[in-house]
Amino acid sequence: MRQSKLFTKTRREAPAGEVAKNAQLLVRAGYIHKEMAGVYSYLPLGRRVLTRIENIVREEMDAIGGQEIRMATLHPSENWKTTGGWDGVDVLFKIQSRTEKEYALGQSEEEIVTPIAQEFVTSYKDLPVALYQIGQKYRDELRAKSGIMRGREFGMKDMYSFHQTQEDFERFYQIVKDAYFRIYKRCGLTAKVTEASGGNFSEKISYEFMVLTDAGEDDIVFCNACEFCANAEVAQVKAGDVCPRCGKENVQAARAVEAGNVFDLGQKYPKAFGFTYKDKEGKAQTPIMGCYGIGTTRLMGTLVEVFADEKGIVWPENVAPFAVHLVSLGQSGDEVAKTADALYEDLTKAGVEVLYDDRDVRAGEKFAESDLLGIPQRIVVGKDAATTGVFEVVSRATGVATNMPRAELLASYIKK
């Protein structure tokens, strides 16, 4: 992609009154556009990052047998009235058509997925099954805040599983948990899982996946030697105490952001819809249900919060909008520009995703913008590169620069 053709521009100044680092940087760098409080559009750069995050989530969900579907986000009010959510869920957006028919906007999809499953799951042979989607969610938050971390419209992966027994749900939960940890790891994050109450959502327990970052809203305590982790508000121990589970190490405290959750829904929704299947004896049974969420847009905001430095965004390799930022310091038509053009062609042919800054602007502006955009690797093409064929490769995260001859540079990408 040639930067001269890229839609959007960077800004020098952060938008007024925007305090959240993720929103400041993503708006300044031209990744997102704010529509209103808690609602953002994703511009080409932002959409690329979000797609990469979604693809990581998609791969991991597919790998554990999840089947991707696409559910409606405009919901019939009847489904919500059936489960009690119409009056019971305060963040539910309710809308009315011009003929005064009522609808809800999806803030979660139990009310849709349960009747879908009901139609196709009629036998114990159809279980277990896990359905998921990646899409928009709408929540009527009283106060949207923290940029894309807590909006009224946001992206989420939500998966729903149905099982014959509680044991089978527990088995599947362990599989999902491992997949979640792989997702966070691939995004460069460290996560812990806590047990929490299910809120008004479920009388059963729920699990929250917490990513360690000072930008979080929750305080947690955890153990490095075992899986112990709890919300500090309800924990029986505090930092420095011996771990209550393994006794091997002392508990640590940290700030964290909730980046995923799992709810043991029991039979609440199947019961509400009268969803049963026939067991081996031909008797009607009600399935056990679980749901599993990961906020994709929140994950994107978390990555900005965790990795950004004073110069701008720093993307982990696996989610960056481009792998390489090729910065030409030449002016269109000169030898430097021709050298950069040729390298751009070769890298693109090699399958490398390159953002090529081919604009006729000054070097300082290009470097400042490059730092702001946060692409992991920068290749600088200056006078030296044009004459010697040696290119300067700089890591955005570490700032370390290395000089590589053209052939070696190309080979390093072909290996990958």
Add this chain to the structure above:
RNA sequence: CGGGCCGGAGUAUGCCGGUAGUACACUUGCUUUGGGAGCAAGCAGACCGAGUUCAAUUCUCGGCGGCCCGACCA
């Protein structure tokens, strides 16, 4: 939902009861070219409603919108 602050060119801001000024961005020209350049010219602005006043962008009230703190948070 309770409390606070705010609302002006595309963006960010200074001053002000009576010519709305500056910077960046954008357009044109010249110079410059390895860390957000310089000069010159140009384009472009008061959220809505009511009230006070000779006169309101400025003061008052209401609405709408934004941000922050708290509460809330599937």
